[in-house]
Amino acid sequence: MIFCWNVVRLKCCKVIYSASIGTFQPYNFTTFQQLQMKILIVCLGNICRSPLAEGIMQHLAKENGLNWQIDSAGTGNWHVGEGPDSRSTRTARNHCIDISGHVCRLFRISDFDEFNVIFVMDKNNLKDILAMARHEEDAKKVKLLLGDKIVPDPYYTNELFEPVFKMIEQGCREIIKSLT
Ligand code: 4NP
Numbered sequence: 001m002i003f004c005w006n007v008v009r010l011k012c013c014k015v016i017y018s019a020s021i022g023t024f025q026p027y028n029f030t031t032f033q034q035l036q037m038k039i040l041i042v043c044l045g046n047i048c049r050s051p052l053a054e055g056i057m058q059h060l061a062k063e064n065g066l067n068w069q070i071d072s073a074g075t076g077n078w079h080v081g082e083g084p085d086s087r088s089t090r091t092a093r094n095h096c097i098d099i100s101g102h103v104c105r106l107f108r109i110s111d112f113d114e115f116n117v118i119f120v121m122d123k124n125n126l127k128d129i130l131a132m133a134r135h136e137e138d139a140k141k142v143k144l145l146l147g148d149k150i151v152p153d154p155y156y157t158n159e160l161f162e163p164v165f166k167m168i169e170q171g172c173r174e175i176i177k178s179l180t
Contacts, residue, residue, distance in 0.1 A: 040115040046074025055099035122150040
């Protein structure tokens with residue numbers, strides 16, 4: 001899986017083109033690492049999966065020395081202003097990740113401008129976010145976090161929280177590998 005939203009890597013001539021900077025620069029790993037990715041992660045309620053994914057991605061980005069901006073949002077408004085689901089907080093804590101400070105928010109159209117890429121958990125999220133895309137440029141930013149697989153909704157199934165954590169963690173590792 002190769003991601004090239006704001007960076008086109010032209011390895012053959014050892015330069016990179018950054019749309020955000022608007023110039024060609026000599027390719028080296030440090031330059032590439034320093035280009036800031038802005039990633040939004042979206043699920044339905046923004047209390048179970050996407051806060052977990054936000055915490056995991058932040059944790060792994062930090063571990064890899066990446067200065068990335070990561071946020072999460074939901075397509076449904078039932079829990080706006082609330083903290084994460086306690087089962088997600090507990091699962092994350094079991095893996096030494098603290099997501100307790102998360103505050104649920106709704107996806108907004110301006111997120112298409114704010115973020116380079118928008119990762120969604122399942123096909124319903126994908127449909128809902130694509131329905132809000134204003135043009136092709138918006139739509140191109142929206143991807144399933146697991147590439148061609150979905151992260152199932154654990155809201156009604158306590159036993160799903162740990163497997164969901166593992167799936168998201170694996171997906172985030174692959175995203176980081178493909179971007180760095
Ligand atoms: P999430 O899970 O999309 O992973 O945050 C859900 C949270 C709440 C609801 C559904 C799914 N709900 O219907 O309130």
